[in-house]
Amino acid sequence: MTDIDRIGLSRRTLFGVSAGVAAGAALAVGAAPAAATPGRRTTDPKATPLTADQAWRKLAAGNARFVAGQQQHPHESLAWRQSLVEGQHPFAVILGCADSRVSPELVFDEGLGDLFVIRAAGEVLDTAVIGSIEYAVEHLSVPLVVVLGHESCGAVGATIDVVQNGTAVAGDVSTLVRSIEPAVRATPANPDPKAFLAACVAEQARRAAKYLQERSNIISDAVAHDGVKVISATYELRTGKVTRL
Template structure:
């Protein structure tokens, strides 16, 4: 598919959505008009950019219900942290979820860098700097699928720990009763496993 074909497909999809003929359930125009007045999502979600993990579909959530931030490897960089803080302070979402998924390509690239000396392009290297430290303590001799699963979970836990250990969380979110949890989505089944 060319870029022009992709753009045409998006335009056609939006036209179907507006006309109420979307392939997926849509919302009434009155609901959209109401949502235009302001947002009140019940959860903030930091997830991976992987096209196979659309949070609104995964959680069967409608417009205005989730405040979603997506970045490869569900990493926590400065602008991501600022976006999450915005959701907590101004939107007052009571729940924050860090959602990883099995087979994550960003985590797989971090494994290659950490354990096999693989080098990546400069901007990807910047992204991987957020993931590689989470892999400390993981046994690189695990079978490849087990290694990737262990690293995906370690990455989610490390991102969650960074959020929970931040001064912003300790000073603002925790006292207001906000909760943060980690979770992993299974690509083959669609099931989300919430971490203890």
């Protein structure tokens, strides 16, 4: 059992005990325990009522506005900001690259409190990234996780250079390269460098989405039992369009 498995099991045990205590206390005073929305972990009435598919449609609609230059810039007002002081209820997790050209709130035309965003070059997973996503799924009942790769990703491009040319990388950038390397090696060769890079970007996003579920008991259990979905997508710099893989 890995460290991440131990974390997942210990958290699930803790939340199971807490839920049981809360339900027992409600019954003890003659009150019925609050009913959760089917397929969801929370009884918080403020939590997003969206399903994973509805969350994706909402993201797609926002991206369509962004592509067309018809953004609504929702949830940026002072009143809305004040409403978030007591808590957050995002409807989707976006694991995206750290690239400055791919800001999820802008790409999907969403505002404060709407998206739970984690960014790491090349969408590389480590325990901090996985734990952050677990928090959103377990504590905030977010129904959808999107791993978002993007056109001309520098981290993926650097990894291709290492694999194909043996180029040396310094510092902790080598950690990123080692994490992305399996995706590059699994991608069929293509004489067109741009096409090959695009294929590697897509492969990395798919692998991160798959590996996330393999590494985390919390996320895999939520997918199996609570209607949570983990999907991958890519972003085109030129058009601004997000395409689900």
